[in-house]
Amino acid sequence: MPFFHGFKQVVLVKQVPNLTAGHVPMKPDGTIDRSKVQPMFNPPDLAALEAALELKDRLGGMVFALSMGPPDAEAVLKDCYRCGTDDHFLLTDRRLGGSDTLGTSYALALGVRYIERKWGPVDVVHAGMKALDGETGQVGPQVARWLERPCLPYVEQVHEVDLDAPKPLHADVIITGGAAQVRSTLPCVTVDAPTKYTIRTPLASRLMLMKDFRMEKLSIDDIGLDVPFIGVDGSPTKVWKSEPQTSAEGFRNTKFWTPDKVGELVAKWGEMGLFKEEVA
């Protein structure tokens, strides 16, 4: 496979169960009934995808989408393709099932290395801020650590990429209580924030051309994964106990009121001292 010499980016995407619809189907044991939950594209990853595609619009080159999950996670890679990505990789291996972030980020880092063996060195790896089904937000910085590349958390906007400068990437990042302008060397890992990106709609030209979609399925042997901290058994963190939020912790003895009694209710608040003292 010939190397590609232009600007290259990888976007990390995840398929998550769609739990945003409100009602969550639960099994009698209190866990989520996944067979009744539709999978979806992890929304925060859309910012990462958009960030990569915007840079591609400006600099040209190629964007590769990398995901890890069950075989049907192919769907999120197809979504990436419809928006404009060029090649697709799905890490799918039973031995990876149930990995926590440490193993996941390690496998993804090796996935990036695999892509680099195929296409040549990658300039930017994009990650979303978090996954809706885990809310850990750890993958981006950990991939950066494994790849020994600088990590830029919470990039809102990339201003310029001056490939001749020692620190080519110039970006705005979110910091506590404000924003910072940073410059970084390439290659680097960005964690992209959704605040300023406008997510594009799929390309009409690609909707009908799924036959051109290409994807490689990778096992842990393909990426040469050599660590024990993967899968349910190897992951450092274990779920000790799970409690659905039907537990009555924090429940109060609720008193019901009707609209004709608001006067009484307001008098109660007054006696509780909740109102602001009027300034005479």
Add this chain to the structure above:
Amino acid sequence: MVDLNGWGINDVEGVYVVAEHQYGRLADVTPELIGIGRDLADEMKEPLTVLLLGHEVRHHAQLLIEHGADRVVVCDDPRLKHWVIEPYGRTIGAFCRREPPRSFLLGATTASNPLASWVAADLVTGLASVCTDLRISDVEYRRVMLSKQLLQKRPDFNAIYFSTIITPDFYPQMATARTGAFQAKPHEPGRKGEVVEIPAVFGPHDFDVEVVGIEVKPKHVDLKEAKAIVSFGMGIKNNPKPALRMVEELAAELEGGMVGATRAAVEHGYITHDHQVGLTGTVVRPAGYFAFGVKGAVQHIVGMMESKYVFAVNSDKGAPIVNYADDMLVGDLHEVLPELLEAVRAWKARHTGKAAAPAKAAPKAGAAAKG
């Protein structure tokens, strides 16, 4: 191949907390982490160490001790002027390799969460993010009794249920917590502790990210300062503008009143993120919490359930918020709000002996908060 750190239960000691600071002051999450860290350390009868990295930050050390630290490890270096992951993480990783901790806590904040993630990978251990409860307990795991394990309770699956995480066989056992999740201990002026200085440790690529400018955006509202919060959720969507105005008016009538909102309402652009109550916003404990059209997603509930008094209006009697309210009015908030406002003004008029005059609408929620 990555080398596992190989630390066993007898190779590690104590609780570490990383102090977060910005613009020359300690972040609120730091005394809170020291507060829960103090409890964990006391439970194990082991010391609590705070790691303080940065440039010209030494003077915070005594304050950290007064908040409850036994020892503050200071790394004060001009190259740590900006909070950048690699140089901070490398120094923290190196110190942990020298003196491995048993439990390790950082903030689940913009600054600390990426750092915590990076350090967890560097030390090849697990990390439980956004914990809402932390305890020390003996745990039987694979038929072996392990002592002094960190039980890490956190919301999972978009905060629909809670998991308790353990990290058996791996050290340090790392966790992050959001601002407001734990309470700081009372400040003890003159409390004694040890201060140790360590040199910074850098790798060859640790200055690849350079901060060239910082812009501080003033936060308009700090909900933690509110004595009363009037919150709204997607229930306002049928007629958002007048509903929002009435929510602001009600907040203006309340002592220390501010406007809060659910994540969905913020994501729909009805109000800015600094008004968001919940796990991904601000965790609040006001004297009065007034929820209008708030369904009660767990991530919101967790952020307000410790309010002293809760009143809710919702058209759905089966909405989860009902369980967490002291007083509940089932109805359309667009109809209830005007009646409530009128009743409030009538009550005030009676109690100040003046005629009911319509209170001026607050120009914006932030201003209403200060009144």
